[in-house]
Amino acid sequence: MARILTLTLNPALDLAIRIGSIRLGEVNRTESTRIDAAGKGINVARVLAGLGHDVTVSGLLGTDNETLFVRTFTELGLHDAFIRVPGETRINAKLSETGGRVTDLNGPGPMIPAHALDALTERLESLLPGLEAVVISGSLPPNVTPAKLASLVFVARARRVPVWLDTSGAALVAGLGARPSGVKPNEKELADWAGHPLDTSEARLQAALRLNSEGVEDVIVSAGAEGVIWAQRGDALMAESPRVSVVSTVGAGDTLLAGMLHGVLSGWPREQGLRFATALAAESVRHIGVGDPRTADFEQLQRQTIIRSLTSDARTGGSLG
Numbered sequence: 001m002a003r004i005l006t007l008t009l010n011p012a013l014d015l016a017i018r019i020g021s022i023r024l025g026e027v028n029r030t031e032s033t034r035i036d037a038a039g040k041g042i043n044v045a046r047v048l049a050g051l052g053h054d055v056t057v058s059g060l061l062g063t064d065n066e067t068l069f070v071r072t073f074t075e076l077g078l079h080d081a082f083i084r085v086p087g088e089t090r091i092n093a094k095l096s097e098t099g100g101r102v103t104d105l106n107g108p109g110p111m112i113p114a115h116a117l118d119a120l121t122e123r124l125e126s127l128l129p130g131l132e133a134v135v136i137s138g139s140l141p142p143n144v145t146p147a148k149l150a151s152l153v154f155v156a157r158a159r160r161v162p163v164w165l166d167t168s169g170a171a172l173v174a175g176l177g178a179r180p181s182g183v184k185p186n187e188k189e190l191a192d193w194a195g196h197p198l199d200t201s202e203a204r205l206q207a208a209l210r211l212n213s214e215g216v217e218d219v220i221v222s223a224g225a226e227g228v229i230w231a232q233r234g235d236a237l238m239a240e241s242p243r244v245s246v247v248s249t250v251g252a253g254d255t256l257l258a259g260m261l262h263g264v265l266s267g268w269p270r271e272q273g274l275r276f277a278t279a280l281a282a283e284s285v286r287h288i289g290v291g292d293p294r295t296a297d298f299e300q301l302q303r304q305t306i307i308r309s310l311t312s313d314a315r316t317g318g319s320l321g
């Protein structure tokens, strides 16, 4: 069991609405609605706590609608170290129609006072001793700069605590400049960083290896059903996802990141960790929510996950699956 901190700077209450079909501009009747405390770092924490780790969650949380978050943290056994900010945490609505169309309406997040950001840095510094990893996940509230995100990475790296980063756009570019130990972009996020499309797995591999050479030790590139590339200090493995029927891909990337961290912190051989994390992410897309390693056919999903080396075929004989 490891001590891990996850940071979510822009959490959300997720409002899931199911409806036959939406008629815009009219009164509609929904089939069901539910609301959950969400945010990428919280999803990662959920998976890691389920795997037996001692997990603290922090970031920025609005006081006006914090009740559901606090209840969720208690239910999951997560230590609550969120900095409170005035106002409401944003609400993200996800509208699912019977035909399968999903429409997301994501809020920007509240304005964050400068003193709350200072408090977050202080909170991070006070939590770092004894931590085995920090995960920083998700988008930034509108007035939090990418440079601020980079400074959080710096603070943890200065104390030699590994930092794993999962964000996008300018925040990803700035965060990578602070040399996190690990990063988990999806294909599109990595392409935005690279400045050109990464349509093939060879192109994704080259971008991942470039990040390795720039000092990011672990680069995990997820490409949905096409699977995962894990480049570690210039040595890359590829995982092919098992085939599953997709219900919801929300939280798949968070599940993958948590599974990868679990393998690394458990000292598992790389193939074992990548297989576990890829199978767990595939498990997560079969239902709403994060992946569950206790599901009945999880061993089978792991057996169906094929691992290959992309950089050392001669040594491994090509297939590790």
Ligand SMILES: Nc1ncnc2c1ncn2[C@@H]1O[C@H](COP(=O)(O)OP(=O)(O)OP(=O)(O)O)[C@@H](O)[C@H]1O
Pocket: 185, 186, 187, 221, 222, 223, 224, 225, 227, 228, 241, 242, 243, 244, 246, 249, 250, 251, 252, 253, 254, 255, 256, 277, 278, 279, 281, 282, 285
């Ligand atoms: N259709 C699918 N079939 C099988 N596995 C999948 C599928 N979609 C996603 N996965 C698994 O989940 C992992 C992460 O998915 P994806 O690449 O979509 O992450 P992401 O875009 O970061 O997601 P998120 O919305 O959680 O940020 C993939 O690498 C794969 O292992």
Ligand SMILES: [Mg+2]
Pocket: 166, 186, 253, 254
């Ligand atoms: Mg993602």
